[in-house]
Amino acid sequence: MIVLITTRGHGYTLGSINKGTFGVPTPPFRRTTYDRMFRRFRAPRATYVFADLERLSPFELSLAADLYRALTAAGFRCLNDPARAMSRVELLVALEAAGINPFGAYRADTAPRPKRFPVFLRSEQDHVQAADTLYPDQDTLDAALVRLRAAGTPLRGLLVVEQAAEPYAEGRWAKWGTWRVGDHMSVDHIAVDDTWLVKYGDHAKVTGAIAEDEHDAVLSNRFAEPVRRAFDIGGIAFGRADHGSFGGRPVVYEINTNAYLGRYSNHKNPLRAEAHRVARTRFAEALEAIDSEGGGSVALPATPLRRPLAWWQIGFVGPKRP
CATH class of the missing domain: 3.30.1490 (Dna Ligase; domain 1)
Structure with missing residues (x-):
């Protein structure tokens, strides 16, 4: 089983897996929140993914790092150490210093x-x-x-x-999405639009030539190794990098630890349909690789920040907010 931990109201990102609309089989997958996890004194056997880190306050981030250590001390596999995973600005500064980004x-x-x-x-x-x-x-x-x-x-x-952006093709701008799940990398998709600041993209603007390029990039996993270095620098083992090209070189704009993967849909363009299927299959295989056998639960040790409640109560209480 795999458990994704997010902030309240943001567990929808990988909801397609729970709803059975992901398109391909996946290991058992659950979602929970940091608020719930902070008070747990036992945890189900699973792999725990610490996501949504950029939305945590410094106080919550300290609790999350403490929880990460409690889980790993209890023998759980965990991805994204909150004490090591870089924030958005820290990552961008580090990527510039490493020569990956020119901005x-x-x-x-x-x-x-x-x-x-x-x-x-x-x-x-x-x-x-x-x-x-x-x-x-x-x-x-x-x-x-x-x-x-x-x-x-x-x-x-x-x-x-x-700003570090340049037109991609046919007067359009582009942004690529590449996932990391544990040790596995997967180029997922391209998003294109008429503006330099591409967010969601517009499917209607994906021409035949762009679909061919996306198909080749996904099937060959074109950006896997260049983007892996950015994940390594950022200390991030689960998330999606949004990246593009500038001056003939790959540049990474951010790594989102709680990126969205919606319901599976069959594209009318057969090249896009195959690329979509390959990306989803590869993502599911990556989940299989990080999956932990479920069954039962394990007691979590008390830590400096998560002290036990009184003996007649169940659970843990964190420190008062400073």
């Missing part, structure tokens, strides 16, 4: 002075589509940050990111 990222509340322009703003913690406004120079950026604060928008939690 930088800065926290907006630190008087950022980007090395290159244009730049754009995005949130550090959520997955709402960033605004596509580009700021061409330092003065324009400084003025924008002043306006945001004056309008009542806190700068904490905002990132300033140097």
